[in-house]
Each structure stands twice: as C-alpha cells, then as structure tokens.
Amino acid sequence: MTVFIVKQNANLALQIAHYGYVLQxxxxxxxxxxxxxxxxxxxxxxxxxxxxxxQI
Incomplete structure (x- = not known):
C-alpha cells in the first residue's frame, strides 16, 4: 500500500516511512x-x- 504524506517534520515522517522522496x-x-x-x-x-x- 502506498501512502503519500506531506509533513514539515521530516524526521518524524522518515521514522514511520519505509521509503521517502524529497520534493523541491x-x-x-x-x-x-x-x-x-x-x-x-x-x-x-x-x-x-x-x-x-x-545548493549543496
């Protein structure tokens, strides 16, 4: 199952996710x-x- 989460707290979101994408x-x-x-x-x-x- 795929769930799309938009979250300002990236640390928390990544702690509960298996995979992540960084959008800019x-x-x-x-x-x-x-x-x-x-x-x-x-x-x-x-x-x-x-x-x-x-920029990095």
Missing part, C-alpha cells in the same frame, strides 16, 4: 529508504540550515 518546487530531488535519507548529510543541511538541496 514540485520535483523529486532525492529519494531513498528512510534510513538512507535520515543519515544523508544533504537532508540534515537542507532542513536544519535553510539551504536548498540543490
């Missing part, structure tokens, strides 16, 4: 298993420092 301006810029995304430095930088994924 309506485009998929990153995807992977939830553990890969949680440990991805691009995700940490983009969501904690205000940078966009494409």
């Amino acid at each position: 301006n309506g485009r998929i810029v990153l995807s992977g298993s939830s553990s890969e995304l949680l440990n991805n430095p691009q995700i940490r930088d983009a969501y904690l420092s205000g940078k966009t994924v494409s």
